[in-house]
Amino acid sequence: MGFLKSFFRELRYYPSAIVGTLIILALLSLAVYAVVAIPYHRAVFLWRGTSDVWYRNPKMVPPEWVNYFRSKKLPTTVDLDSRQQGLVQRNEKKLGKGKQIDLTYTFNYTADEFPPEVVLYFYPTYASKQPFVSGEWLTPDGRKIRLGNFSVTSGYSFHVGQDKDIARRLRRMLGVDIPPGLGLFVDPASLPKDTSQPVDQKALRPLKGRYTVHISAITFGPQDDIQAELLVYGGVHGIAGTDHLRRDLTVGLLWGAPVAMAFGLISALVIGLATMIIAAVGVWYGGVVDDLIQRITEINMVLPFLPILIMVGIFVSRSLWMIMLVTIALSIFGAGIKSYRAMFLQLRESPYIEAAQAYGAGDGRIIFLYLIPRILPMLIPGFISAIPSFVFLEASLAVLGIGDPVLPTWGKIIQDAQANAALYKGLYYWILEPSVLLMVTGLGFALLGFALDRIFNPRLRQE
Amino acid sequence: MSEQQVQEAAFSPAEAQDQPLLSVRHLKIWYELKRFGFLHAGYVKAVDDVTFDLPRGEAIAVVGESGCGKSSLMKAILGLVHPHDGQILFEGKDIWEGGNAAMREYRMKVGYVQQDPYGALPPFMTIRRILEEPLILAGIKDKEERMERVIRSLEEVKVTPPSDFLNKYPHMLSGGQQQRVVIARALIRNPKMLIADEPVSMLDASVRVEILKLLDEVQQERHLSVIYITHDLSTVRYFSKRIFVMYAGKLIEKASTYEILHNPKHPYSWALLNAISDPLAENATKLRDIPPGEPPSLITPPPGCRFHPRCQKAIQGLCEVEVPPHFSVAPNHDVACWLYREEAEA
Numbered sequence: 001m002g003f004l005k006s007f008f009r010e011l012r013y014y015p016s017a018i019v020g021t022l023i024i025l026a027l028l029s030l031a032v033y034a035v036v037a038i039p040y041h042r043a044v045f046l047w048r049g050t051s052d053v054w055y056r057n058p059k060m061v062p063p064e065w066v067n068y069f070r071s072k073k074l075p076t077t078v079d080l081d082s083r084q085q086g087l088v089q090r091n092e093k094k095l096g097k098g099k100q101i102d103l104t105y106t107f108n109y110t111a112d113e114f115p116p117e118v119v120l121y122f123y124p125t126y127a128s129k130q131p132f133v134s135g136e137w138l139t140p141d142g143r144k145i146r147l148g149n150f151s152v153t154s155g156y157s158f159h160v161g162q163d164k165d166i167a168r169r170l171r172r173m174l175g176v177d178i179p180p181g182l183g184l185f186v187d188p189a190s191l192p193k194d195t196s197q198p199v200d201q202k203a204l205r206p207l208k209g210r211y212t213v214h215i216s217a218i219t220f221g222p223q224d225d226i227q228a229e230l231l232v233y234g235g236v237h238g239i240a241g242t243d244h245l246r247r248d249l250t251v252g253l254l255w256g257a258p259v260a261m262a263f264g265l266i267s268a269l270v271i272g273l274a275t276m277i278i279a280a281v282g283v284w285y286g287g288v289v290d291d292l293i294q295r296i297t298e299i300n301m302v303l304p305f306l307p308i309l310i311m312v313g314i315f316v317s318r319s320l321w322m323i324m325l326v327t328i329a330l331s332i333f334g335a336g337i338k339s340y341r342a343m344f345l346q347l348r349e350s351p352y353i354e355a356a357q358a359y360g361a362g363d364g365r366i367i368f369l370y371l372i373p374r375i376l377p378m379l380i381p382g383f384i385s386a387i388p389s390f391v392f393l394e395a396s397l398a399v400l401g402i403g404d405p406v407l408p409t410w411g412k413i414i415q416d417a418q419a420n421a422a423l424y425k426g427l428y429y430w431i432l433e434p435s436v437l438l439m440v441t442g443l444g445f446a447l448l449g450f451a452l453d454r455i456f457n458p459r460l461r462q463e
Numbered sequence: 464m465s466e467q468q469v470q471e472a473a474f475s476p477a478e479a480q481d482q483p484l485l486s487v488r489h490l491k492i493w494y495e496l497k498r499f500g501f502l503h504a505g506y507v508k509a510v511d512d513v514t515f516d517l518p519r520g521e522a523i524a525v526v527g528e529s530g531c532g533k534s535s536l537m538k539a540i541l542g543l544v545h546p547h548d549g550q551i552l553f554e555g556k557d558i559w560e561g562g563n564a565a566m567r568e569y570r571m572k573v574g575y576v577q578q579d580p581y582g583a584l585p586p587f588m589t590i591r592r593i594l595e596e597p598l599i600l601a602g603i604k605d606k607e608e609r610m611e612r613v614i615r616s617l618e619e620v621k622v623t624p625p626s627d628f629l630n631k632y633p634h635m636l637s638g639g640q641q642q643r644v645v646i647a648r649a650l651i652r653n654p655k656m657l658i659a660d661e662p663v664s665m666l667d668a669s670v671r672v673e674i675l676k677l678l679d680e681v682q683q684e685r686h687l688s689v690i691y692i693t694h695d696l697s698t699v700r701y702f703s704k705r706i707f708v709m710y711a712g713k714l715i716e717k718a719s720t721y722e723i724l725h726n727p728k729h730p731y732s733w734a735l736l737n738a739i740s741d742p743l744a745e746n747a748t749k750l751r752d753i754p755p756g757e758p759p760s761l762i763t764p765p766p767g768c769r770f771h772p773r774c775q776k777a778i779q780g781l782c783e784v785e786v787p788p789h790f791s792v793a794p795n796h797d798v799a800c801w802l803y804r805e806e807a808e809a
Contacts, residue, residue: 351582358541359597359648360570373587 010455017451023444031258043255047247047408054246058116058233060420062429063241063249074235075111081229083123088230098131098219105213105230109140114182114206117233118160120215122152127221133228134216137184140209145169145184147213152226160184178204185211241429243413244420252408253433259409260441263324264391271331272383278332279340280371283348284363293337300333313402320404323397327390343375378456385449388442395438410434482555483516484656484688485540490514490549492535496762506547507761509535511712513549517656522682522689524699524720526735527709530758533692536709537660540690541575542566553656571601574649576659576678580641580666584633590617590644591629597652616647620677639670643677650681656688657681663698675701697739700724705795708732711759711769717789718796728798730754731770768801776802 011017038046046053056079067073082088082103089104124131135147135158148165150158160166161181170183175195178186187207192199217226240249282293312326347353348371356370397403398411399418417423417430492510497503509532517523527533538544540551542558551558558569577583584593594613603609617625620643633641642662649657659678663671679702682689691703699706699720706723708716708731716729727733734754754773759765765772771782781801789797792806 351577351579352585354538354543355575355577355583355645355648356585356596357543358570358573358575359652360567360600361596365600370585374585377587 011451014451014454016447020444020447020449020451023440024448027257027261027441027444030254031261034254035258038251038255043251043408044406046251047255048406049245049247054242054248055121056231057242057246057248058235058237059242059246060244060422060425060427060430061116061233061235061237061242062427063239064236065239066236066429072112073110074113075109075115075232076236077234078107078109078115078232079229080105080107080231082227083229095218096220097222098224101217101219101226103215103217103228105215106210107230107232108210109185109206109232110208111206111235113235114185114204115161115232116181116235117231118181118184119231119233120147120158120160120213121229121231122154122156122158122226123228124152124154124156124217124219124224124226126219126224129220129224131217131219131224131226133218133226136214136216138212138214139184140207140211141188143173145173152217240433241427243416243430249413249430249433252413253410253437255408256410256413256434256437259320259404259407260391260394260438263320263394264387264389264441264445267324267327267331267390267393268383268386270328271334272336272379272386274328274332275334275336276340276372276375276379277367279337280344280367282337283341283344284367284371293333294341297333297337300330301335303330305330309397310400310402313397318402318405320394320407320409323394323402323404327393340375340379343378344371347371347374381449381452381456384445384452388445391441392438395434410438484519484554485517485690486550486552486555487513487515487517487536487540488550488552490536490539490551491547492532492539492544493547505762508712508764509761510539510546511764513709513712513714515707515714515717517688517690519655519688520686521705522679522687522691522703523705523707524691524693524703525707525709525714526693526696526699528694528735528758530761531709532712532761533694533709534660537658537690537692541573541658542569571652572655574652574654574657576642576645576649576657576662578661578665580638580645581633583645584641586633589630589632590622590636593633593644594648594651597648601652612651616651617644619650619681620644620647622647637670638666639673642666642670642674646674646677646681650685653685654687656690658690658692660692661694662691664693664695671698672701678702696724696736708735711764712761713769713799715770715800716796716798718793718798722793722796728792728796728803729770729800730774730776730802732798768799778802 011021034043056077058077061074064076080087082090089106091102092099120135122133130151130153132149132151134149137145137147137160139145145166146169147158147160148163161179161184163180166180167178167183170178170180174183174186174188174191176191176199178199182201182204185206187205190203190205192203213230215228217228219226238248238250240253242248243252278293282290308330309323309326313323316322353366353370356366361370394403394409395411395414398409399415401415403409403412403415411434413434414431417427420427420430422428422430490510490513491508493506493508495503496505496507511532513536515523525533525536535544539546542551545559553569553572556565558566588596591610591613594616595609598609598612603612613629614625617623617628622628622640622643628636628640628644633644636644646662657678662678663674666674675698678689678691681687682702689703691699693699703720706716706718706720707714708723708729710731716723716727716732718728723732724736727736731754738753754775756773759769759772765783767781767783767785768774768777768787771777774782777783778801785801787799787801789799790803790806791797792803
């Protein structure tokens with residue numbers, strides 16, 4: 001063990017090892033944080049992304065920090081829910097058997113771009129007759145736009161940005177054809193003077209300032225009530241952005257860390273140790289045992305790895321653990337057996353092994369206490385360098401469509417981005433975020449692995 | 464098995480003394496050669512029909528040049544190689560009878576000192592761990608007792624103070640210290656027999672004598688039986704009473720050290736003795752009278768006496784036809800050479 005201590009002491013002299021170790025520690029703490037902050041079942045539930053979980057998030061928008069690099073700022077989401085205290089001004093008065101309920105939503109709009117969507121969600125409770133609602137939009141410069149009259153059922157959502165009636169009213173007011181999502185926010189000064197031409201949407205500017213939305217509802221039963229939520233979706237979200245299912249990518253990226261670490265570490269460790277033990281057993285017993293191990297290895301080495309994995313993914317299970325099991329099973333009898341065997345063959349003849357036999361050490365003792373500890377330190381750099389290759393393997397498999405169906409992983413995020421044409425739509429964050437995390441993981445382990453290799457193989461040291 | 468043990472226990476001490484500790488009977492170590500991995504293609508006859516006794520408390524030396532089979536003989540005695548034929552009896556019991564348990568018990572009673580002290584010590588273990596291993600295998604569970612014995616054995620081989628060395632690794636020690644640790648390891652279970660395979664040939668000349676003296680002291684104090692294997696006659700006189708000369712897989716002469724050194728009978732022994740280097744100025748210009756040729760192939764050894772193609776005194780029609788038996792030329796002096804057939808008969 002003093003062996004290990006001295007080499008850890010030597011590690012300090014390699015800056016790459018320090019950087020690599022820091023990266024690995026950061027990733028490990030990220031992984032631990034992810035598992036603690038978002039327990040497994042919660043992560044799976046969030047990533048399944050049923051409609052009521054993520055409806056408050058905008059769809060496919062970049063992270064908030066992109067605003068630091070833009071001259072025209074994107075809006076953040078405005079979420080005003082009358083069920084929450086203090087966000088919405090609410091007035092009630094008796095009206096016949098029911099009530100008249102007035103809800104006033106006010107928000108300050110300061111962004112340079114338009115919001116992608118504006119939606120009103122209604123949460124009425126009624127005995128028999130649906131409440132009747134009318135709405136009004138007030139711009140900062142004092143214009144009033146009627147949103148319409150409608151009776152609402154439970155779970156009714158009113159997509160303000162796409163309503164044809166509002167579009168008609170806006171045309172009457174502004175003199176141009178304009179989608180309501182833009183028309184409700186547009187600064188009239190930015191509209192073209194020549195109204196006969198189609199509107200160039202890129203030239204439009206939103207009007208900054210205080211917007212007010214009035215909702216006036218009439219209920220008909222004594223117990224009836226109504227609540228409503230105004231969502232002016234933003235153009236940015238959170239620290240990682242969102243995907244096509246409005247899921248916050250933070251969840252996926254966070255949970256990708258423990259998944260990648262577990263897959264990489266477990267695969268590399270199990271494969272490395274099992275391969276070494278099998279090679280040692282083969283060399284020590286020799287004869288039929290060795291022959292058998294060598295033949296299995298040779299057959300296994302010509303088996304096509306990827307097609308087998310894809311087959312298992314399609315016919316058996318795409319679970320991460322199943323894929324890991326198959327990966328381990330197919331990799332144990334790999335090229336490693338051959339190179340370890342060469343090392344052990346040399347070691348088997350060494351005098352200290354003969355001495356151990358002469359003083360009565362059994363086969364198991366010789367394999368585990370005399371053969372393996374001798375070459376273990378030489379193989380540690382290999383273990384470390386092998387970890388990212390398994391992380392990448394998991395990501396590649398996910399991109400090929402055999403990712404775990406329930407767990408979020410970095411590879412699956414890339415696959416989602418690819419399936420939704422993220423690059424074509426200019427949603428670079430969607431692909432770059434998981435890719436950068438994968439690259440950083442690879443870099444961390446590679447830096448540490450190379451430094452360890454230099455410590456254990458002094459020939460690689462620069463003079 | 465148990466009956467046999469009871470019988471042994473019933474032996475009177477006097478009887479036990481008479482019985483040699485180790486008897487080797489017609490031992491043959493043949494390594495099979497294979498063609499295409501499975502076809503039989505003959506044997507390498509590394510040890511061919513070797514018979515000798517090792518009395519209790521006596522040191523013998525097996526001398527011969529490289530490739531004469533002395534290492535195979537040693538490995539067979541240690542139970543590392545299964546003999547092709549013949550028997551190795553330790554305290555009257557064949558070491559290969561009684562399976563693994565008996566073999567383990569036998570190994571408890573045998574110590575082994577190797578040629579290359581650095582190679583003989585696992586480089587990743589501390590000295591303390593190295594010396595503890597045989598004790599762990601002997602079933603000593605008490606850590607303090609093990610520690611005590613480790614320290615005592617280090618003191619015995621004069622690696623002092625032991626506390627300075629316990630946590631060191633073999634590469635931190637000098638060659639002489641390493642060999643002392645190897646000897647300590649061989650002695651830590653209080654064996655009855657010690658097998659030393661060229662224990663000083665890889666050491667500096669300055670440490671050789673010390674190590675040989677240490678072995679001699681240990682042998683005297685503990686009344687150990689020692690088999691000392693070497694190719695160097697000049698180191699033999701330090702402690703062995705008897706010398707066996709080995710050539711091409713056979714023992715050709717068995718005699719006391721004094722006899723061999725002063726009155727060698729076999730032409731090969733004579734040549735071997737003649738080849739001892741003496742640091743004399745006149746030797747620089749003098750050509751020695753050594754037998755021509757090389758040791759024979761052990762796969763197809765020459766018929767008759769294996770030394771006859773190189774022997775200047777070979778008798779035509781006899782030496783190349785019949786294998787010479789051991790002729791007793793003097794008490795405790797046997798030689799396998801036809802030259803002494805009349806002497807022995809007389």
